[in-house]
Amino acid sequence: MVVGRTYHVDALAEWVIPVRKALRAPDGRVVAVMTAGLRVGEAGMIFSQQLHDSLDDSVILFRERDRYVQFMSRDNIRPEQYSEMQFSETEIADQRRVFEDSVGLSKPKIMESREAFTFFSRRDGLKYLAAVIYDPHYELWTISESSFAPLHRKFSATLLFYVSGSLLIIGILYLLFRVIDRAERAKRQELLFQARHDDLTGLLNRAGLLDRLKFRLGRGKPFSLVVINIDNFSGINDRFGLEHGDDMLVEFGGRLKRLVYESDDLARLGGDEFVIVTPNTDLPLLTEVCDGLVQNLVETFEVGRLHLQVGVRIGVARFPDDGDAVSELIRSAHLALHEARQSRSTVCVYRSDMETAYLRGLSVEQRLRFGLAARNLHMVYQPQVDERGTMTGLEALVRWQDDELGFVSPAEFIPVAERSGLMIPLGKFVLDTSLEEFSPLLADSPRALDLAINISVIQFCQADFVETVLSALAAHQVAPERLVLEITESLFMDNFQQVLETVCRLRDRGIRIAMDDFGTGYSSLSLLRQLPLDELKIDKSFVDAVVDDEKAANMVRSIVAIADSHKMSLIAEGVEDKAQASALIKLGCFRFQGYHFGRPVALAEIRDGIVLASQD
Numbered sequence: 001m002v003v004g005r006t007y008h009v010d011a012l013a014e015w016v017i018p019v020r021k022a023l024r025a026p027d028g029r030v031v032a033v034m035t036a037g038l039r040v041g042e043a044g045m046i047f048s049q050q051l052h053d054s055l056d057d058s059v060i061l062f063r064e065r066d067r068y069v070q071f072m073s074r075d076n077i078r079p080e081q082y083s084e085m086q087f088s089e090t091e092i093a094d095q096r097r098v099f100e101d102s103v104g105l106s107k108p109k110i111m112e113s114r115e116a117f118t119f120f121s122r123r124d125g126l127k128y129l130a131a132v133i134y135d136p137h138y139e140l141w142t143i144s145e146s147s148f149a150p151l152h153r154k155f156s157a158t159l160l161f162y163v164s165g166s167l168l169i170i171g172i173l174y175l176l177f178r179v180i181d182r183a184e185r186a187k188r189q190e191l192l193f194q195a196r197h198d199d200l201t202g203l204l205n206r207a208g209l210l211d212r213l214k215f216r217l218g219r220g221k222p223f224s225l226v227v228i229n230i231d232n233f234s235g236i237n238d239r240f241g242l243e244h245g246d247d248m249l250v251e252f253g254g255r256l257k258r259l260v261y262e263s264d265d266l267a268r269l270g271g272d273e274f275v276i277v278t279p280n281t282d283l284p285l286l287t288e289v290c291d292g293l294v295q296n297l298v299e300t301f302e303v304g305r306l307h308l309q310v311g312v313r314i315g316v317a318r319f320p321d322d323g324d325a326v327s328e329l330i331r332s333a334h335l336a337l338h339e340a341r342q343s344r345s346t347v348c349v350y351r352s353d354m355e356t357a358y359l360r361g362l363s364v365e366q367r368l369r370f371g372l373a374a375r376n377l378h379m380v381y382q383p384q385v386d387e388r389g390t391m392t393g394l395e396a397l398v399r400w401q402d403d404e405l406g407f408v409s410p411a412e413f414i415p416v417a418e419r420s421g422l423m424i425p426l427g428k429f430v431l432d433t434s435l436e437e438f439s440p441l442l443a444d445s446p447r448a449l450d451l452a453i454n455i456s457v458i459q460f461c462q463a464d465f466v467e468t469v470l471s472a473l474a475a476h477q478v479a480p481e482r483l484v485l486e487i488t489e490s491l492f493m494d495n496f497q498q499v500l501e502t503v504c505r506l507r508d509r510g511i512r513i514a515m516d517d518f519g520t521g522y523s524s525l526s527l528l529r530q531l532p533l534d535e536l537k538i539d540k541s542f543v544d545a546v547v548d549d550e551k552a553a554n555m556v557r558s559i560v561a562i563a564d565s566h567k568m569s570l571i572a573e574g575v576e577d578k579a580q581a582s583a584l585i586k587l588g589c590f591r592f593q594g595y596h597f598g599r600p601v602a603l604a605e606i607r608d609g610i611v612l613a614s615q616d
């Protein structure tokens with residue numbers, strides 16, 4: 001069978017590809033020819049321009065023998081054009097070169113192989129991907145070509161689509177993350193602020209202050225730590241309630257904020273304690289600033305409808321002199337504050353001796369607690385005599401010999417006991433022990449004797465103080481008339497009314513009240529006018545100077561006059577020699593206590609003296 005050139009069959013009005021087959025007799029002669037045609041325009045058929053996809057690709061059948069195109073599936077090509085299309089010799093030669101170079105085989109080999117080959121070709125400046133197969137029987141080449149340009153275009157468009165899509169998604173994600181990050185950062189900032197600031201006042205809190213202090217320490221420049229404490233703040237809470245207490249703290253913090261400089265840090269360390277950190281370390285200037293603070297802070301605060309006034313105390317420590325670590329500086333400032341409380345002053349700047357005093361105070365407190373429990377304390381008694389040297393009474397004085405600290409003076413440990421809550425048990429021990437020891441002596445003595453006992457402010461302000469004294473007297477069978485309670489002026493500084501009531505109740509029962517260390521306080525005269533007292537004890541400082549110092553002698557004269565006019569008995573304490581006693585007698589004081597007449601000793605010694613004297 002042979003394939004002929006495409007031609008137009010007029011009768012059919014159709015372009016066809018003719019195929020013919022010769023029918024031969026057994027001897028080989030052609031006896032007939034069978035012919036048929038393939039319509040190339042028929043819709044739905046293979047030769048109906050449907051093999052190509054677009055303008056950019058084509059499928060061609062062309063004949064090797066005469067280089068005519070038999071069929072072409074390509075846009076804009078009609079069947080009549082096939083028969084006219086013939087590749088030139090040079091075109092064929094060019095194609096052949098490209099073809100052989102790309103495939104790597106010679107044209108005859110390719111024609112023999114009956115395989116399809118693909119290769120790249122270039123025509124009219126465009127690049128094509130081509131596939132070729134040769135059918136030797138019909139001498140037909142089938143060539144398909146696809147242009148690269150649309151592939152590139154499609155690829156680029158797809159790539160562009162995905163890239164821009166990805167960019168868009170990345171952009172959206174980026175914006176989303178930025179929003180989240182910003183919110184997160186704001187939240188973190190807020191948490192950080194909360195962690196470093198006090199809820200109530202909005203000032204720095206302890207953690208915030210520590211941060212600032214560490215920063216300042218790192219910088220190494222000198223600065224001062226000013227700790228401000230409100231006096232008896234719990235009183236405000238107790239009287240007006242926690243809410244008003246809180247409001248008061250807010251007002252206090254607000255006022256402080258207005259008083260400090262930009263360069264200062266202001267914090268609330270907790271409770272009623274505020275801290276200013278300031279670059280000012282000049283001592284006179286610092287004291288002046290602190291005094292100014294106190295003046296401002298004691299002015300009335302308006303808290304709701306309340307008008308509140310508070311007292312403040314300030315302790316100051318300076319970097320680097322008073323500590324080069326945060327905790328050390330805070331501790332030093334607290335020691336200074338402690339000292340301010342002790343000395344009843346408002347502003348105190350740290351000194352190194354405060355440290356020693358504080359540590360000593362701590363160990364005294366610790367050992368005293370132990371000593372009281374172990375009953376390591378005892379009483380001694382110092383005689384009180386009249387102008388003839390006859391004993392009229394005894395003052396009970398407590399003594400403490402500690403295993404570790406040795407002898408500790410009551411002048412040192414009584415204030416410690418008052419601070420640490422030990423004064424109540426200590427006072428009870430003194431009252432009980434001295435009455436217990438004094439009672440048998442009183443029974444044996446031929447004359448009536450008085451027992452003077454020192455009473456601390458703390459004891460005196462106990463609600464059941466009168467009952468405690470009366471029951472101790474009853475328990476040891478000592479008449480109230482024999483007991484003298486020695487108190488000091490500091491007792492009246494805080495709540496005069498309550499003290500006055502207690503004094504009156506005690507005196508109603510026959511117990512006498514003596515004012516110890518008289519003349520050293522501030523309020524003596526105005527106090528005496530209102531207070532019913534029985535005895536004044538002229539302080540040792542006047543006695544010391546009475547012989548040589550006219551002023552001291554005048555002072556004693558005045559005290560004698562006061563005692564006379566108020567009908568109070570008088571006794572001078574700390575009389576160490578005869579000259580002092582004589583001078584005092586001349587001035588009008590006839591009772592004495594002091595080393596000249598007898599040191600404080602155990603009661604047994606005094607008892608022996610009395611018993612021996614009565615036997616004489």
Ligand code: C2E
Nearest residue numbers: 397398410411414430454455456574575576593594595600
């Ligand atoms: P005070 O009540 O004024 O006691 C007098 C102090 O002067 C005693 O010191 C006593 O030993 C001392 N003294 C007496 N005569 C002389 C003298 O001629 N020369 C010198 N240099 N000193 C003399 P003490 O026993 O060391 O007591 C000191 C303070 O401690 C007492 O002063 C008193 O305020 C307090 N105290 C002592 N015992 C007690 C106590 O049992 N209870 C309370 N609450 N306080 C006490």
Ligand code: MG
Nearest residue numbers: 395454486516
């Ligand atoms: Mg005394």
Ligand code: MG
Nearest residue numbers: 516517537573
């Ligand atoms: Mg005294």
